[in-house]
Amino acid sequence: MKTYAPVTEAVLDALKTIVGAEYVLTEPEKLEQYQTDEETDPRKFHLPEAVVLPKDAQEIAAVIKLANTYDVPVTVRSGGTSLAGGAIPVCGGIVLLMERLNKIIELNAEGMYMEVEAGVRTVDIQKYANEAGFLYAGDPCSAESCLIGGNIATNAGGNKAVRYGVTRDQVYAVEVVTPTGEIVELGARLKKKSTGYCLEQLIMGSEGTLGIITKATLKLQPIPPYRFDLLAVFGDPEQALDVVPKIMQAGINPTSVEYMDNSYVRGTADYLEFKGAPHYENGIYVIITVETFSEDELDLKMEQLDELCSAAGAVDVLEADERIWDMRRNCQESVRLISLVSLTDDVVVPVNEIAGTIKFIMKIGEKYPFPVKINAHIGDGNLHIVLCKCELSDEEWENKVEAFHKEVYTYAYSIGGRLAGEHGIGAKKLREMETYTPAGELAIMRTIKAAMDPQLILNPGKIFDL
Ligand SMILES: Cc1cc2nc3c(=O)[nH]c(=O)nc-3n(C[C@H](O)[C@H](O)[C@H](O)COP(=O)(O)OP(=O)(O)OC[C@H]3O[C@@H](n4cnc5c(N)ncnc54)[C@H](O)[C@@H]3O)c2cc1C
Structure with a gap:
């Protein structure tokens, strides 16, 4: 992985000039809060060197330009509910918090859309839409704690995906700060569009590696009575x-x-x-x-x-x-009752294969020394397999988890599945991404990343290792 420059006093001074001194955090106890997301294994935690809270896209663009100048990595963080280590600053540097971009800009009933800043909590969008007689159909189980920008960046699924699709199906357009610090509008409020590449869809699900989402135009649905x-x-x-x-x-x-x-x-x-x-x-x-x-x-x-x-x-x-x-x-959340360290997997298979997949996992699970728990968005082929470390030694846990995952992913890919249905690859599955992704697909992803983020400033150590 690339080695970056440290966050020096000069960088801190410049950050304070951009966002204001009170919005640059460097106290050790504050930095500690951002060393992990929902990752539970302390060996995977990583401290940022500074945390910044910008108020708008202009400030974010200035921070990103500064990061390019000083060669400092930036990890965007919304609600920090990632189950893939996506919000962990694995290379240190700056963590950029989105919570101050928290305005609902407009709800347009006639056009059935909402325009929101990226730091609005998902549940607040749901409630606001509901009060106006509409449904915002994105509904991850973490809706109380995650932010809409995080949902778009991970292409979150959730409980209503069977009927309404995932987050990318709920979004018309996004405003994005690129990895070189430009502010661009991608997408349009249109039912159909064949006008060049569909760049808004490229940003959705890119897990903070291709741009920082600062605003979104969301689709609304009528509420079935x-x-x-x-x-x-x-x-x-x-x-x-x-x-x-x-x-x-x-x-x-x-x-x-x-x-x-x-x-x-x-x-x-x-x-x-x-x-x-x-x-x-x-x-x-x-x-x-x-x-x-x-x-x-x-x-x-x-x-x-x-x-x-x-x-x-x-x-x-x-x-x-x-x-x-x-x-x-x-x-x-309930897993914490039985084990402080656990691993949630997010494999997805064709819907008609889900029953066979769960039966396969239950069968192989019997030979492993940890509890294997399964819940699933079963109607869209997405299962969450939770493994609990309990009292296992670090070594046994790691070896057995690796062997278990190898069996599961080999099976899933043999029937047309993929590593992650909704949580993303994050920092957690880099090796598996290399192993299982078809070579041509991976090569295109790397080319896009290198073209858009030549200095590899945004969220390094996520999805793949460059
Ligand atoms: C109890 C629980 C239940 C969950 N249920 C579901 C579920 O039903 N469905 C589901 O899909 N997931 C679920 N998750 C996982 C998680 O909530 C989702 O991945 C969610 O979309 C992450 O949003 P966040 O705001 O917490 O983002 P974060 O965790 O802060 O960030 C996630 C990733 O997105 C990037 N990112 C964040 N904001 C931006 C931005 N504005 N621009 C660009 N990149 C950004 C980050 O760098 C990181 O890589 C659950 C998690 C928990 C803990």
């Missing part, structure tokens, strides 16, 4: 998994289809102190949300779902109230 959340509980994982393709083929067009294995049912119920969680002892949950614009259509679809789940062997079909959704949203 009728909704039902159903919990199908299974005793046998095979039955739970086999019902999913049937639901997808039945034309029900669900908004969400989520899966929690029994370790998560128990783990989240314990974490939330939810005493009466249905079928706590051995239930496997499939949570399905259906939304419609007519009551009759909702009734029909619920009947269809009930029949499909019962025929597949569900031991219970219930209404999934907010407590069940709380359990689903807290899968990640």
Whole structure:
């Protein structure tokens, strides 16, 4: 990896001139807060040398120009909820916080769009849209803590992706500060566009390596007035998994289809102190949300779902109230109860292969010394496999995790899958990115990065090692 220049007094003075002295942090206890994101293994933490809080795109552009002049790396940080080590400043340098860019600029009801600064919390966008009678359909489980710029940079998925798609499907246009410090507008508020390269889509999912998103124009949807959340509980994982393709083929067009294995049912119920969680002892949950614009259509679809789940062997079909959704949203957090160090994987496979993939993982998981827990956005083929270090030594943990991942990724790629469905590659999967990505695809990505960021200033050590 490239070696960068240190953040000197001259750099700090120049930063203070750009953003104001109170928005440049260098105290050790403050820097410590930004040495990790959701990464739990202290060996992966890395301290920044300075943290800056700019107020707008102009200040960000000036910081980036300065970083190029002094050859100092910059890592952008929004909510810091990355599960891929994306917000860790692995080469030191400057961490650039987005929290001061927190204005909702406009909601246009007639045009059904919102314009927001990149540092607005996702949940605040959802609420604002809702209060105006619209839906912003991006809905990661971390919505309370992450910021919209972080969602766009990682192309976050979430609970509504089955029906509405992922974050990139919710965005018309972005304002971006390039790695050389220019401010550009990419994309347009259009339903269709064949006017040269689709650069806004290139920025989305680029994990802070190709530009800093400072503003976004987001699509809004009408809110379907009728909704039902159903919990199908299974005793046998095979039955739970086999019902999913049937639901997808039945034309029900669900908004969400989520899966929690029994370790998560128990783990989240314990974490939330939810005493009466249905079928706590051995239930496997499939949570399905259906939304419609007519009551009759909702009734029909619920009947269809009930029949499909019962025929597949569900031991219970219930209404999934907010407590069940709380359990689903807290899968990640609940892991802390059993292990301070854990690893979340984010492999994605074609939807019709997800049942086979989970069965494969459950089978190979038996021979490993750590608990293997699975929850999944099962309706869009994206599974989260969580491995818990518990009391294992560092060496055993590392060796076994590597062997486990090798089996999982080899299987996933053999059926057309990819390493990450929504969390990104970050700092976590550089080696796997090299190993599994088709050579031609990787070469184009490297060429784009080198062309846009010739000094490799933005978020080095992420996605691939240059
Ligand atoms: C409990 C929990 C639940 C989660 N659930 C989901 C889920 O359902 N779906 C999902 O997809 N993810 C989920 N995640 C992962 C995480 O929340 C997402 O990746 C989220 O999009 C990150 O947003 P953030 O604001 O926290 O970004 P950060 O973690 O701060 O940054 C993430 C990456 O984006 C870059 N970045 C941040 N802001 C910008 C910007 N303005 N411009 C350019 N680059 C930028 C950073 O450099 C970094 O590489 C979950 C995480 C947790 C802890």
